[in-house]
Amino acid sequence: MGEYLLRAIDIHKYFAGVRALDGVTLEIKPGEIHCLAGENGCGKSTLIKIISGVYQRDSGTIEFDGQAMNRITPIDAIMKGIQVIYQDFSIFPNLTVMENLAINSQLAANKKLVNWKNMRKIAEEAVAKIDFKVDLDAVLGTLSVAEKQMVAICRALMFNARLIIMDEPTTSLTKKEVQALFKIILQLKAQGIAILFVSHKLDEVFEISERFTVFRSGKLIKTGNTADLDDKKFSYYMTGREFDVKTFSPSRTTEEPLLEVKNLTLDNSFENISFSVKGGEILGITGLLDSGRTELALSLFGMEPATGGEIFIHGKPVKITSPQVAIENKIGFVPEDRLSEGLFLPQSIGDNIIISEIDRLTNGILMDKSRCKEEIDRWVKEMAIATPDPGNAASTLSGGNQQRIVLAKWLACNPDVLILNGPTVGVDIGSKHDIHAILQELADKGMAIIIISDDLPEVMENCSRVLILKHGRTAGELSTQDITESMILDRMM
């Protein structure tokens, strides 16, 4: 066996004349954990698809196990032991765990009748390989994201995998689940299987990988040992920009809180939560997935009205029973999931921006087209949304630009209080810094901002105070000026 298990050298790939990969090289040693990083659209996914035979390269060479591979088909890749676990896991949600695991071998054997006993045996062997405890008869759709991922990993292992490629495997996992996944990855490594771990999350790259490769705009920027890497260098390789990280401290705050919450309760989600935010402040709210942080956000915005407690806005008690009431009270809300809650993807960028303030852009009954256009142009410019035409669909933009649209939608409503649930989930590092800068600027102009996030560096960097939730109750309120991440973690867990 040579030094490298996989060598993809000087790979070029064009799509309809657009250069997706410009002579990139990726080398993976046997049994190593290698991290491939880069912002959205940098060519990571394209390279994976070339290695797994989904796309064909335009030029360059690929060697696997010392053998040159000329034309790779998906079947070739699987036969050689290359397995890809995609973000959506490519599993059948309506079948049971057992069926999902055994279906490939059943298909491969070209059997017309199902041998249930045999299937169970195959499935049992598969889960045993990583000590994965699961009910084989459970329907897959009922499992958690993490469990689905485990099923996908088990399935990958059934084919004598030598290299497992994981495409952003931690995107929708909780902290605990990520740790469980990392344990499995280390187990696989111990069995001599190489892992290509695709991610753009700094902390994960540092924690799990031995070597890394960074792409930017289809080019190889840097490859090396993770030990030689630090935060600053990594951000620079990813974006080509240098960032100064400084913790936000409010420049001036209002005397009275703009939003105050006393003993707020939502049955079966959270109880007795109290806090207040002044204008000019950024409050962080953090906690694990089951801490009630998302439900708290939904209650403040009236999507799931609180069942007990009081909310004061400008000192006056209000009952927020629907999003309309929240908007009337000048509360804006950037939801957690951009795709299913934040954006009308196939509709134009412009419509997405003005929809929440649309009732103000009328003269009597008619829509005022020129004022609509003014508003759209203003926000596209102010938020620096990178588009040639605001009439284009929102789906044409990258995650970072899409998040700017959602932000613009709410800023257009001129809120006093802006609540953001996971403001930079799935956003590339460059845009993430830009969004943080925008939020800090808004606070400096007097807005009260609440950031709900489980991204602790984000909370530490942007919030002046942080409220920690655990099992639906307050587990502490700290000032970020004089604490460390681990102090927050202690209270979260």
Place this chain on the structure above:
Amino acid sequence: MENKQAGAGSKIKNIYKSDRHMWRLIIIMILWFVFMAVTKFSKFYTVVNFQTMFAQFPEFGLMSLGVMVCMITGGIDLSTVGVANMTGISMALLMQWASGESQELSPIWILIVFVLAILIGMVTGAINGILVSKVHIPPILATLGTGQLFTGLGLVMTNGSAISGFPSTYAFSINNRVAGIPVQFLIFVVVAIVMAFLLSKTTYGKKLMLIGTNENVAKFSGLKVDHILIKTYTLSGICSALGGMIMLANYNSARSDYGSNYTLQCILIVVLGGVSPNGGKGKISGVLLAIFLVRALETGINRFPQISSYYISLIWGAVLIFVMVLNYFTENNVKLFSKKKA
């Protein structure tokens, strides 16, 4: 020279691509009119024939406009024909009662029945809207149920037979022409203009489109989704009721099973007009064109005595499937006749 031609070619292609549904309809329409000109010119191209067409299509044209707004929200209205017939029957009974033995009806009654018809449409539509938005019944089931309910009400009111003994004043005034233009068509034009206005000039139209795209995002954007859905189904109810009033005039009678194939025909028209059954997409111009095209097709087919009218249902079913398959290919950019890229 060659370059220039290629440029012009791609320009035409771009115009076509900018609104495929529209252009496809226009092309089909032209082809059909040419075909009719070649085969049955003298029978098809007469003033009377066109006047008849323009008097006939408003009845299902109005219903199609109703189905259109519902489909833009991602829903559907299958109760249109039920609402139309129930409205027609109750208004026929009312006019029978009002005229008494004399068989005379003062013209003011025509205004009264239209206002009442609109009210019936509003109530039935609002019921649909409430079932869909507040009770969360899938639109296809909610409106199938209410459609059956309204048809049944009509049956009970008539004992299944046709109501025809009401004063001819009504049919006479609606089945009339103003300067050669059928009154039915004028009613249709008024409704179509109101619809076009609502869809393109008001915030309601924009909200409708966005709710159809993604109801959940609409809620998170602070739109009153339930309110707008109820409004939409109410609008559809009004369209259906007016369609029923035109049917009443055209047949000069009312019966619970009139126009039973209009349900399918309305859906065909709306889909043909470029409204996506998944919601969030559609223009009234396409639907108007489709309404006229369907009428022209049917009238044209009727000019061929060798094709029995029993074939009409079969043809509409086939066309609906064909259009949806075609939409699938254009929307997913699948090229049917070009070689696969290596």
